[in-house]
Amino acid sequence: MREYDDFAACMEKVSSSVKQVLSDGRLCLSLGGDHSMGVGTIDGHYQAKGDLAVLWIDAHADINTSATSPTGNLHGMPVALLVKELADYWPYLPNMDWQVPMLSIKNIAYIGLRSVDEYERLILEKFGVTAYAMEDVERLGVHEVTQRALEAINPNGERSLHVSFDIDSLDPLEAPSTGTTERGGLSLREGVHIMETVFASGTLGAMDLVEVNPLIGSEKDVKITVDAARQVVRAGFGYKRRGMPPLLKQEIPGYQKAD
Ligand SMILES: NC(=[NH2+])NCCC[C@H](N)C(=O)O
Numbered sequence: 001m002r003e004y005d006d007f008a009a010c011m012e013k014v015s016s017s018v019k020q021v022l023s024d025g026r027l028c029l030s031l032g033g034d035h036s037m038g039v040g041t042i043d044g045h046y047q048a049k050g051d052l053a054v055l056w057i058d059a060h061a062d063i064n065t066s067a068t069s070p071t072g073n074l075h076g077m078p079v080a081l082l083v084k085e086l087a088d089y090w091p092y093l094p095n096m097d098w099q100v101p102m103l104s105i106k107n108i109a110y111i112g113l114r115s116v117d118e119y120e121r122l123i124l125e126k127f128g129v130t131a132y133a134m135e136d137v138e139r140l141g142v143h144e145v146t147q148r149a150l151e152a153i154n155p156n157g158e159r160s161l162h163v164s165f166d167i168d169s170l171d172p173l174e175a176p177s178t179g180t181t182e183r184g185g186l187s188l189r190e191g192v193h194i195m196e197t198v199f200a201s202g203t204l205g206a207m208d209l210v211e212v213n214p215l216i217g218s219e220k221d222v223k224i225t226v227d228a229a230r231q232v233v234r235a236g237f238g239y240k241r242r243g244m245p246p247l248l249k250q251e252i253p254g255y256q257k258a259d
């Protein structure tokens, strides 16, 4: 596993920071960076709120173990580290004793998949994971897919929702500055719609926005990628494309009473 020691040390800190923010009664937004970050953010969320629902929006399933990964890259493994159903498929991991896989694989749903490794596919099938790939977005439309995903993992809206949004879920035309682009992805509009639906559910506890890499691509590539990330995030926290009235003043300026 590449850069394992840094990962283990860093995630323990991420987990305790996220736990702290959520225990203070705030919402938590984590920006990345490598998607392996989800191990820390979701662990911290779980410790603060207990039973969670996780919406994983990604081109990839990120559910490889060290034994199935074709690359050894930790950003392809976070979901497998988090779920209890896969705990017995890992060797002993040094410096990860703080992390106990508590999440049920039944409480995770994917949207946007289009690059899934063979053993990842086997895992998704074996455990009946809720997974809406790009062909499902085409068939059902993004609104229906998002509603069904949320219904599957959080039917009563009682669980705190964690959204882990990988910018590579978007089409590389919309978000080129990321390490593992896959063509044929979500449009920015679809990404924004998913997050508007999440906001409307009133269940969001914490969100990750990951894999934005400003070292990849031209200045223009970086600009459109960061702007896409910004739009996705603000939709999740309540921004409306139809516009927002002023927060403080509710009178229209310039009014003069005719006499
Ligand atoms: N977060 C990501 N960009 N993940 C890409 C994972 C690619 C591949 N499935 C792997 O395990 O290496």
Ligand SMILES: [Mn+2]
Pocket (backbone or CB within 6 Å): 035, 058, 059, 060, 062, 075, 166, 211
């Ligand atoms: Mn990912």
